[in-house]
Amino acid sequence: MLNIDEHYMLTRLHNDDYREIGFYWICYIMIFMPLTMLLVTRLFGFNAHGEFHNYLKKKVSLSAKKDRDIFILMTTLSLICFLAVVYMIFILDKIPIVELFRGASNLDELRINAGRGFEGNIVFRNIFALGLPPVLSLIAYIYAIKTKSLPWWLLFLMLFGMSIFVSVYDLQKAPIFFYVLMFILVNIYIGKLTLNFRWISVIGVFGFSFLLVMYKVIGNMSLLNLLSYNTGPIGRMILSQISPFFLHLELFGDKIDPLMGKSLPNIILNLYDIEHVRSARLVMEVYYPEKVEAGIAGVLNTIFAGEAFANFGYAGIVLGTLYIGLFVQIIYISFIRLPKNPILISLFVYFTVNIPRVLVGGFTDFIFNSYWILLFFLFVGILILSRFKQEIHKYYSEVYMNQKS
Known part of the structure; x- marks a missing residue:
């Protein structure tokens, strides 16, 4: 708001009034989002501190018969995921992570081609190659730790390898960090890890060091830029992530009309023959046309309020936050x-x-997220199916014993 950031993205703003407007809307979000969460906590009679610590102490429930059925279903899903990863590799002309080690100079272009330029079945790739392997690896890891079973360990190692590959294949820096974070949380929840100052320090130092190396290798940045407050990983966290929000406000406040729901998922828009438009892509096209023309630009993602405003105006920010x-x-x-x-x-x-x-x-992913819905029903379905099979087996066992008596 004070215009002292000297950030490359915010220099694209034509009207600096949106610095102040954006600042106040961010303040609104910082107050009313947690306030809404607090009210929900009160309404549900939820004791956040007590129930969370009870959850940590609770034992992981396992059932030998049911877990055998789950292993078969997990193995089947894992094989489908493996085939999906092979399919993705086959469709891609060049894999960015491989080209990095070959010394390629057009890594930005390769990253865009691996994502937006993928010419195969995007839904199949997104679900089975990119989406499911990390979740399946967490499940297999918990079973391997708790059962100490070799088949579960082998399944986990296969899924772990796939998950690492799909996290780094397109040279994105965030996915591998989030994958590691998921493992840290899993170990906390199953009682294998207790965070303290020493562990947090080790994880923090290692994570930041690894991030610097990735920026250096992938972005070829100087040490000065790596450690600067408005470039490198620091600038990415405190400025680059929020800057597109101000661009959203200016673009859809002054330059073009609101999208009026055109960012909703295709599964909804196809019913009305409306073309899907990502506000983050539109902002990129308007403010960085030269990068889009060169094929090295994707989207300018930011806090959910950017897309909410782009589609529904200021009412989208107010109601979307709540x-x-x-x-x-x-x-x-x-x-x-x-x-x-x-x-x-x-x-x-x-x-x-x-x-x-x-x-x-x-923002629209919170209105309708087909992958989240699929994920929930897939794994809850597995639990219900294994439970149902167990009940059927129990019923016929009782019938057999009665007949024998």
């Missing part, structure tokens, strides 16, 4: 109170890490 606060807290309370088994723990960890990612990626 809605997301409600959504996030209900999800959290639900998982804390659900049974503690490997599948539900992994889903809990997945949403704990990925909801914040979506918060700085868009």
Whole structure:
């Protein structure tokens, strides 16, 4: 707001009034989102401190018969994921992470081609190659730790390798950090790790050092730029992530009309024959046309309020903030109170890490997120199916024993 950031993205603003407007809207979000979460906590009679510590102490529930069925289903899903990763590699002309080690100079272009330029089935890739392997690896890891079973360990190692690959193949820096974070949370929830100052310091130093190396290798940045407050990883966290919000406000406040829901998922828009438009892509096209023309630009993601404003104006920010606060807290309370088994723990960890990612990626995913819905029903379906099979087996066992008597 004070115009002292000297940030490369905010220099694209034509009207500096939006610095002040954006600042006050961010203050609104910082107050009313947690306030909504607090009100939900009160309405549900949720004791955040007590119930969370009870959850940590609760044992992971396992069932030998049911877990055998889950292993078969998990193995089947893992094989489909493996084929999806192979399919993705086959479709891609060049894999960015491989080209990096070959000394390629057009890494930005390769990254865009690997994402937006993928010519295969995007839904199949996104679900089975990119989406499911990390979640499946968490489930397999918990089973391997708790059962000490070799088949579960082998399945985990396969899924772990796939997950690492899909986290780094396109040279994005965030996915691998979020994947590591999910493992830290899993170990906390199953009682394998207790965070203290020493562990937090080690994780922090290692993470930041690794991030500097990735910026140096991928971005070829000087040490001065790496450690500067408005470039490198520091600038990325405190300025680059929020800057597109101000660009959203100016673009959809002064230059073009609101999208009026055109950022909603295709599954909804196709019913009305409306073309899908990502506000973050539109902002990139308007403010960085030269990068779009060169094929080295993707989207300018920012806090959810950017997309909410682009579609529904200031009412989108006001109501969207309240809605997301409600959504996030209900999800959290639900998982804390659900049974503690490997599948539900992994889903809990997945949403704990990925909801914040979506918060700085868009708003419409909170209205309808087909992948979240698929993920929830897939794994809950596995639990129900294994439970149903167990009940059927129990019923016929009782019938057999009665007949024998």
